[in-house]
Amino acid sequence: MSRPPLPIGSWGKISTRVEKTDGKGKPVTYLSKARIRDHDGCVRPVTAVGKTKTAAEHAVLKKLQDRARTSQSGELTAMHKINHLLDLWEKRFESLIADGKRSPTSLDTYRRSLKNHVRPAIGELRIGEATTPRIDTVLTKIKTSSGASTAKTCRAIISGAMKLAVRYGALSVNPVREVDTIEAPPKDPPRALTGEEVALLRKSLAADERAVEADLPDLASFMLGTGVRIGESLAVLWNQIDLEAGTVNITHTIARLAGEGLIRKRTKSKAGVRVLHLPNWAIAMLRRRQAAGIRLDDPVFADTIGGYRDPSNTRRALRTALSPVGSTARRDLGLSLRTLRRQSGLNRKQVADTLRWPQTTIELIETGRIKVDHELVATLVATYGIKLDQLHGLLAQVHAATQPAESDKLAWIRSHALRKTTATALDQAGHTARQIADQLGQAKVSITQDIYLGRQAANPAAAQALEHAFDDPDLL
Template identity: 35%
Template structure:
């Protein structure tokens, strides 16, 4: 007795001749649980068999739940289904639009042209391994990581929808990225020297970067967070700023705001008095009480990419060819660390959820720790040998005298 068919499974194909013509038939259990007989004719028995299996595949794709994914579905179909579900999460505010834009761009540019027409049953670990390693060689580790995420998310979605039994990405060789150059901080007189360079730059003054640089050095916020700050986020009487949003560009929508990426990134910061004075003077000059504190020429939110491009142009020919907007953040972290502020407090300032992230990425290893030094002073080997020697000689004398 044969075992009952499972969902999405078909039985053995039988061939026969009817009215002198080759036929093939098979029973298939649809996703609804219904068993349906399927029959097709062909020029030959082999042709009839191919036709009946194609009909079975079409039936399963049409009735395979909300997505209709089966092993015969293409990766492109599974990807479209996953991207639709990801888009819904973005619309609900549970995923970032920047992530959607990145995934969409790299999918269309790299992933789908390479493996989009493969069937899900053909998406195996060796196939994906060759694809990803090829991307590493041709386009670099950074692009390869994005493509790997796209493939992994699509395959996980296909597993949940019944089109795959497991995610082949899980067993891929880890992508070995080139070690990133660690961000540098402005030190001592470098801070004033750089601010003087911005103040003296025609481009810097025209694009209103002197105040933006000072605000970022006063707070340590990310560039997107700084550009998203509005006058309503500031309480200059109390000397505080609320960091709740970040600004970034979305294709087809322009620069938009979204909530910061984590609970710890949503924070209120105290502003040093020198920055409060700058902001008060700025408000007076701009006569502004709403909208972005650092607007573009039209009064809207700035594009961070434009800011970073302008900074690259301003630093040309100076001693700060290495400087980026992230340098301000590194400078704040280093300044707080050198002042003896705890790693937890530095992480709170920067909006990091993990102190280890702050310590590993933003804080340099300090060569001197006074507490460690005091503890290590106690194990001076010469002092120890001398004390033991004195005690031993005393005991010998006593015993000799007695």
């Protein structure tokens, strides 16, 4: 009876012999070799040398392991580590990006979750050990520690990797398929700015020197007039604007990739490529900017040196501008708190670390851009060795700073609220959900309806229909 063949990707016994000796006959080089059955079924020799027998054996073993890993032509085993499977999944995702079927920013997001959550949790397990209960436990822990959104991302990654394992023969079914659905707390309903809030927004941005310096008034107007995403706004070039026809051609978005910096890439889907008509007030704003001098290949909303602006920095500038400056009282309190911090010899980072607050919170307090109360200020000055109730002058400032201010109405606004405001305005004007989705560059109407349209009163024609249906008093 013939000997059974080696399994695909495995090797036989490693043998080692002396390859070279010195003048005294002492071995100086060893040769180790073994035969591996490649994934085409052929058995081939693999050799390696080393100064010692152990070094030679380790060298040939590494070659064999690398050969088994890299020579795969579409086959895995249940004994491979999940880290190896995740490497293959990443490479496949990279090929999809090269084909234009996936976004590089998506891979950036996935890699963060891989590094911080997925690999530490299951990377060293064997593929065959990835059972449904084990993965369910891992995802539950991630949801508890990092939130439902992160857990959903990790679930998508693991599911994609296990789907690859099924395709390559390491598993018969995807164990993630039966994992419990990850449910997040219900989100607040879509909220759009009212006409009064839009007027207040424009007034506040125009009156804020830092907002004007960051070019936010015109950018906010452009977003309200088009409904485009902030990255799409920053990617628009002057040669994509036709002021005579009153249109803008949306084709790209700006994103930041790790190791590459800012890139201008195609929109996330085919639905994102669209030509939009501009309202007259947006055209007037663009004519004014054009009159100041432009180059056709420059961004409409460029940074200080004429290049692309970072969407994250722009969002941060908008958040800061919309944080409630409130009144002179808040600014005066912020200056007093900054003086006390400096007198105590502490910097913002030291204070933030002591209180376990974000460092930006200290900055917002000291610039009068956050609504404070007695407890917050007392906690802050305690880190400076000060009791708030013993400083009557500071107490008076705190009382004045806690009074309501008109700009508090804007504190909830984020960049996406402008997009939702555009969508809701079109909805109120009688546009269909499909027309609004096309304006926003969304392929699925359901997303537009569920996420971007502010809820209105139920169908106003319903009352009239019911009145006609039940107007017979005998029905009562």
